[in-house]
Amino acid sequence: MLKDLEVGLYVFMLATFVGLEVIRRVSPLLHTPLMSLTNAISAIAVVGAISITGAQGATTLSKTLGFIAVTASTINVVSGFLITDRMLKMFRTRKPGQAK
Amino acid sequence: MNEQIVQFAYIIAAGLFVMSLKWMRSPETARRGVVAGEIGMLLAVVGTLLGRDIVSYQSIFIAFFIGSAVGVPLAYLMPMTAVPQRTALSHAFGALAAALVGTAEYYRELPHGPVMVALVFETLLGFLTFTGSLMAFGKLQEILPARPITYRNQNAVNFALFGAAAILGIVLIVNPEQTWIFPIFAALALVFGVLLIIPIGGADMPTVIALLNSYAGLSAAAMGFALGNRMLIIAGSLDGSSGLILAIIMCKAMNRSFTNLLFGAFGQLQKKAGHQEDQRTVRSASPEEAASILDAARSVIIVPGYGLAVAQAQHKIRELYDVLTRHGADVRFAIHPVAGRMPGHMNVLLAEADIPYERLVEMDEINGEFPQADVALVIGANDVTNPAARSDQSSPIYGMPILDVDKARTVMVVKRSMSPGFAGIDNPLYYLDKTLMLFGDAKVVVTAIVRELAEVAKAA
Numbered sequence: 001m002l003k004d005l006e007v008g009l010y011v012f013m014l015a016t017f018v019g020l021e022v023i024r025r026v027s028p029l030l031h032t033p034l035m036s037l038t039n040a041i042s043a044i045a046v047v048g049a050i051s052i053t054g055a056q057g058a059t060t061l062s063k064t065l066g067f068i069a070v071t072a073s074t075i076n077v078v079s080g081f082l083i084t085d086r087m088l089k090m091f092r093t094r095k096p097g098q099a100k
Numbered sequence: 101m102n103e104q105i106v107q108f109a110y111i112i113a114a115g116l117f118v119m120s121l122k123w124m125r126s127p128e129t130a131r132r133g134v135v136a137g138e139i140g141m142l143l144a145v146v147g148t149l150l151g152r153d154i155v156s157y158q159s160i161f162i163a164f165f166i167g168s169a170v171g172v173p174l175a176y177l178m179p180m181t182a183v184p185q186r187t188a189l190s191h192a193f194g195a196l197a198a199a200l201v202g203t204a205e206y207y208r209e210l211p212h213g214p215v216m217v218a219l220v221f222e223t224l225l226g227f228l229t230f231t232g233s234l235m236a237f238g239k240l241q242e243i244l245p246a247r248p249i250t251y252r253n254q255n256a257v258n259f260a261l262f263g264a265a266a267i268l269g270i271v272l273i274v275n276p277e278q279t280w281i282f283p284i285f286a287a288l289a290l291v292f293g294v295l296l297i298i299p300i301g302g303a304d305m306p307t308v309i310a311l312l313n314s315y316a317g318l319s320a321a322a323m324g325f326a327l328g329n330r331m332l333i334i335a336g337s338l339d340g341s342s343g344l345i346l347a348i349i350m351c352k353a354m355n356r357s358f359t360n361l362l363f364g365a366f367g368q369l370q371k372k373a374g375h376q377e378d379q380r381t382v383r384s385a386s387p388e389e390a391a392s393i394l395d396a397a398r399s400v401i402i403v404p405g406y407g408l409a410v411a412q413a414q415h416k417i418r419e420l421y422d423v424l425t426r427h428g429a430d431v432r433f434a435i436h437p438v439a440g441r442m443p444g445h446m447n448v449l450l451a452e453a454d455i456p457y458e459r460l461v462e463m464d465e466i467n468g469e470f471p472q473a474d475v476a477l478v479i480g481a482n483d484v485t486n487p488a489a490r491s492d493q494s495s496p497i498y499g500m501p502i503l504d505v506d507k508a509r510t511v512m513v514v515k516r517s518m519s520p521g522f523a524g525i526d527n528p529l530y531y532l533d534k535t536l537m538l539f540g541d542a543k544v545v546v547t548a549i550v551r552e553l554a555e556v557a558k559a560a
Binding site: 004005007008011012015016018019020022023024025026027028029030031032033034035036037038039040041042043044045046047048049050051052053054055056058059061062063065066067068069070071072073074075076077078079080081082083084085086087088089090091092093 | 113117118120121122124125126127130131133134137138140141144145148149151153154155156157159160162163164166167168170171172174175176178180183186187190191193194196197198200201203204205207208214309310313316317320321323324325327328329330331332333334335336337338339340341342343344345346349435437442443444445447448451452454456457458460462
């Protein structure tokens, strides 16, 4: 049990450092899409929601809460990735002819 | 399916998430980053579904379907000016998911020790970020009054509430069997989220959105601890650190210390609205006069602010950019980090209007260029151009880094009226001899200028 926690804390610490280093290098130009992208990525919470909802012997309470959680995270995954891409498509160096 | 394969899928997913953020470093590679994130997500979700502890799929797929049915229109139909609202809403959804999963876990396992600690963190952060983000959404969408709502002893009330929630959280950690405490704990967290955002005004929104982003990520990371899922810890802490960095950048750009921010002295700026009656005069100009000056300008720096988003004037500004560029002027955009309602808001709006991104210049790089600029054109920005921040120690925004607009040869300010901005701070820029005020809606004024410029060109 404690070993799990230990490993978890190592992972947390290292991932935070990696996160800080990587994010610092993100161009300020892209801060808005960055936020929608990290939002989509952290909607990986859907994984936890799935295991709550579909687990063996899940109670009605878990199923209901899990269902709402899966729905909410799916909204974030889908809209997060799509809107990030939609925004990034707009960042261009030159204006393309008449296309708009 | 073999549990090892699932774990392997998780490891690859975690690696892809890191790469995804790494590729956000420049617009050339950024779209690759989105693809990496999507593949990582797909791997993780498929891996989980195939894992052996999932026995019933029906409600999961219904939830997928509903989520997609809401998510797709949310991504494609939202106008770019509404991106801050959408972001606040998605923080709310993410936090809600984490909080509910934590709640379900709690009632299922009544766990002890570290897992319970993680669950308390997860649900506390989740619930308060949920209501906090909904409040931020309401303010940005103007369902709720955007003005800061303050009352006496606000900080004391907030601290007491948070303290009570924290104490109940500790009691739950020590004694998880006391299930009656949990709903009270959750309710306190929910109320705290509301009270935390109530005193916040529009100008502080970029910082707050970044901070809520960080909380939502941390709550997902706590879920990773509670479920023993390391990929979740990684994804959550990436999101948490991203929000944190953005919040720090915003704080610096507003000359706020980070502790000041954490302990919620948000409303402060607005309270000190002390502007005296004065006889100073402003020079107001017509679009015709502005056009004739702009026509002669070789170097123009446009300073966009939230007013641009409100007026939806980004496409008109593109036309102005086109006309001036055709006349041979060098046109650039000066982007203050806190311009708009979320980090990077102005960049997205201008990119949407097809303005090449190398024309969008950050504050530190452009500030040295203002003295050489013939015209600085301020559209819908106020406090970020206020020279009092440099010189007037009594000003509430003294020390805040600003765009040195007043150093340009001519300054033009497009503004609705003379009323002080949202923060209620007087802006001496407007009374300078070289400043021309163009009163009116940003879109209307810019349209008029573009029309005049076209006529000047025709006449020549």
